[in-house]
Amino acid sequence: xxxxxxxxxxxxxxxxxxxxxxxxxxxxxxxxxxxxxxxxxxxxxxxxxxxxxxxxxxxxxxxxxxxxxxxxxxxxxxxxxxxxxxxxxxxxxxxxxxxxxxxxxxxxxxxxxx
Amino acid sequence: xxxxxxxxxxxxxxxxxxxxxxxxxxxxxxxxxxxxxxxxxxxxxxxxxxxxxxxxxxxxxxxxxxxxxxxxxxxxxxxxxxxxxxxxxxxxxxxxxxxxxxxxxxxxxxxxx
Numbered sequence: 001x002x003x004x005x006x007x008x009x010x011x012x013x014x015x016x017x018x019x020x021x022x023x024x025x026x027x028x029x030x031x032x033x034x035x036x037x038x039x040x041x042x043x044x045x046x047x048x049x050x051x052x053x054x055x056x057x058x059x060x061x062x063x064x065x066x067x068x069x070x071x072x073x074x075x076x077x078x079x080x081x082x083x084x085x086x087x088x089x090x091x092x093x094x095x096x097x098x099x100x101x102x103x104x105x106x107x108x109x110x111x112x113x114x
Numbered sequence: 115x116x117x118x119x120x121x122x123x124x125x126x127x128x129x130x131x132x133x134x135x136x137x138x139x140x141x142x143x144x145x146x147x148x149x150x151x152x153x154x155x156x157x158x159x160x161x162x163x164x165x166x167x168x169x170x171x172x173x174x175x176x177x178x179x180x181x182x183x184x185x186x187x188x189x190x191x192x193x194x195x196x197x198x199x200x201x202x203x204x205x206x207x208x209x210x211x212x213x214x215x216x217x218x219x220x221x222x223x224x225x226x227x
Contacts, residue, residue: 004157031212031213033212033214033215035215040219040220041219041220042120042203042205042217042218042219042220043158043203043215043217044217045214045215045216048212048214050212055212056211056212056214091157091158093157095213101146101207101209101213102148102160102163103148103160103213103215104160105150105157105158105159106157107155107156107157108156108157
């Protein structure tokens, strides 16, 4: 197991620009989750996929956010027209098989919007 | 709305002491309760987890105590070590939401030598 991999690890962008993060889950994990974490807070759920289907989205996931998992393997999270409030760590996680619920997190992608 | 409430916000324990972190939840549909450990700049790592059909689970120096009637659960770290200094998060999830985790706000633990 190589673990959940996220790229890039750090991103600084100007307000109004679009950014995209990529997540490669642990091999054969069919569930994939995105979370957002700000300093001093716990991770907040954004969305999750079972295979390629996006099954749940949080109210935190505004229209500027879109997530995809086109082939049920890697996933992307795109933020359009970034705002300073989007500055956070974006965490990807995965879990194996649909009846198991052990969730493994990646190292996160730090976003700073200036 | 915070679905899982965690306390204390911070904790200082001497080496060799017992660290205790408490969490409470309201949603009785939750059926999985993990604890995660997070070091600065890293993602959360699963430490130990429990289901509501057991009252206690122990793995090494880490123990979860679960009180279903009170809707509370706690993490006990025995013989705390400086290397345990990290932020700890409790969480809760339920099957019909894909086990998406609802996290507490975290406890910053400092173990002094």
